[in-house]
Amino acid sequence: MSDCKKRFLLSEDDIPRKWYNIQAEMPNKPMPPLNPRTRQPLKAEDLFPIFAKELCKQELNDKDVWIDIPDEVREMYKYYRSTPLVRAYALEKALDTPAHIYFKNESVSPMGSHKLNSAIPQAYYCKKEGVKNVTTETGAGQWGASLSYAAKMFGLEAAVYQVKISYEQKPYRKSIMQTFGAQVTPSPSMSTRAGKNIITRTPNHQGSLGTAISEAIELATTTPDCKYTLGSVLNHVSLHQTIIGLEAEKQMEMTGEYPDIVIACFGGGSNFGGIAFPFMRHNFSGSRKTRFIAAEPASCPKLTRGKFQYDFGDEAGYTPLLPMFTLGHNFCPANIHAGGLRYHGAGVIVSQLLKDGFMEAVDISQLESFDAGILFARTEGIIPAPESCHAIAATIREANKCKETGEEKVILFNLSGHGLIDMGSYDKYFAGDLRNYELTDDDIAKNLEDIKDL
């Protein structure tokens, strides 16, 4: 590998000026979100009380293939973009695989993950529309940290509901959010009706993204000059994240190769969509046959074992009904350390794409994910976030297949974040205190039964 080029970076001029809106090019458009009372398709105006108006329009825009990145947002992207595309020579060598493994390193963002890519525009549009306060949910805290930072940069006050189990597992994330001036509350909390209901029903509830979303929406809709923001699942979040794949496409050109397989971990879908969608459009046009693999936790397997149907995006049922692969909005995932993947449903775009066979999904156990993460750390030198470990595990599976078949496939995965705030999880792994969680078919059927009439 001596003198091989390892990292590929774009000049500031080459940072994309538009996001890619896959909705406009999908062969089958997603089914519409529904108003739960009327069961009528949602209009952008229906979302105005919750989100900044421009974000509501982006959410339902299935006409415009390219959407301008506002100058102010692009200026903020320059703080950390382009992120490097890296050839993982050392990992390839350790695996003794003929595969060429590349990763897009989103962990170099100042907040340590890709989440900032959407936090910046969401805060920007809120500011532009005169909003003073923003609320949100967060799991592991990658999104909450990014929103807190973005809010501070645009002069907004931020209130974050962090899933209780993650709040306790990763105390430094709370500290980061507080450093940026945000107010952080472990969820479920007694500060909202949704939180109180859950605590009354289940006093030791450890929280889930679905629960924290309910609390944040409730706070937003009951507070003046306040909007809610979301870290994944919704179309506009994936839209912003396409900056990842659009950069990666240019960077792959610099390598002279093109990915046969694109892999990302999967919570709500914005990280996956971010890297996958810009490459997938060439599959739509028939010019490429790339495989796309979403790696989800075995303990929260909505893509591999969930059902495609209308369901709520949150636990309390405050959101519209979304057509999604889901485990049921009451599903409370096991306490795995990949807090960002503990969500019951998949975004509507990804759900449609999976249904239509444009992508695949695999499930990864907690121990396999950490095994993969530690091999990656000891070869490439970056300690990955527990979420990203799932993408690495799926990559290793594919690289090992290449070793068996001798195929020199090009694999690209998204390193969504680093794990420096998650070292407590690694400590537990080394102490033998991490385990896998089995989920029976009955467990899954029970939660789906609850939502069968939605």
Add this chain to the structure above:
Amino acid sequence: MSDCKKRFLLSEDDIPRKWYNIQAEMPNKPMPPLNPRTRQPLKAEDLFPIFAKELCKQELNDKDVWIDIPDEVREMYKYYRSTPLVRAYALEKALDTPAHIYFKNESVSPMGSHKLNSAIPQAYYCKKEGVKNVTTETGAGQWGASLSYAAKMFGLEAAVYQVKISYEQKPYRKSIMQTFGAQVTPSPSMSTRAGKNIITRTPNHQGSLGTAISEAIELATTTPDCKYTLGSVLNHVSLHQTIIGLEAEKQMEMTGEYPDIVIACFGGGSNFGGIAFPFMRHNFSGSRKTRFIAAEPASCPKLTRGKFQYDFGDEAGYTPLLPMFTLGHNFCPANIHAGGLRYHGAGVIVSQLLKDGFMEAVDISQLESFDAGILFARTEGIIPAPESCHAIAATIREANKCKETGEEKVILFNLSGHGLIDMGSYDKYFAGDLRNYELTDDDIAKNLEDIKDL
């Protein structure tokens, strides 16, 4: 600032191929290190039992201005270099200063600090010379983490003595070292004679870099196939760190500006030397008149209040006698959170340069350092390491002077690392639990009295 270029990066081809050896160009060479028994100037061979031979030669090399970076080391540098040079527009705006503030962002290294720049060559030379095990000391753990990573990459076993107070303040750094397979022991420990002596004398000793160095040297010299490595102070460490300043020099050219002032925090001197020396050579030649400012903690003020004389580099007196600004090798600094700056002495090169007026030093209190770090986080979006906060505080002082005078000076500082593993310190700051430490002239005189006959 719309569409102004914010980050400046070098192509892989432009990553330097040689380190800058300032010893060869200093108007007054440093006085030689002495064998403490014979008081004769040290020869490279005298150091062979402790360090890899090539490092011993680099340590005493005052002939060669440029020293080749081995290809294998340069390949490893490519994992994270060049690091960005960043124009801190948002900080400038917050300060309302006419100064142009740039920082070299070493925090993007996978270990989060500049320390990797020397860990890689030190591990490389050890490996090349057939060494199997390496030992070292670490304070906050930035160096220990970097050495652990570099050791793993070159297939060496690493044993790290971490200063006890930092081991307790920053538990995740231990976890990072362990993730890379290193053995980590809080120092002082009962595993060495030096450690036992200290614990016997002072049972609740919180540790210091001087103590941890003694333990690591003792382990290295009593273990087969084992060498000691050091994270700062020595000439060869600063040599490796000049990669920072050499890159920054090329990057400043890209901005069309040249620094009037270069600032870095100061523990042993390698971070300061790393960014300063490549610019300082133009002062030697008379072609530039840049000011160089080392920012040290007010509670460990060897540059501003210490004495220039021969002293040991460690607490137990295992090292050669070094001509340095020192507070006395028995000096145990207050428990500030900038663990990497808790060292009693300054490297010999920097000591000579300070004596000769080529640089200045300022002392910064703990609270001023955190005030500065939080302003930086809330403007530039990067939470700085407590050590780096000292450089930021010194930068803000200079930027405020520019505001008073209206001068448009160009200030460059080194952001030596991020503070994501130091969030416990920020928590304490926000809780009002951090304080300053006063050091009386008598405190300082007492320690210096102990070493007056060295």
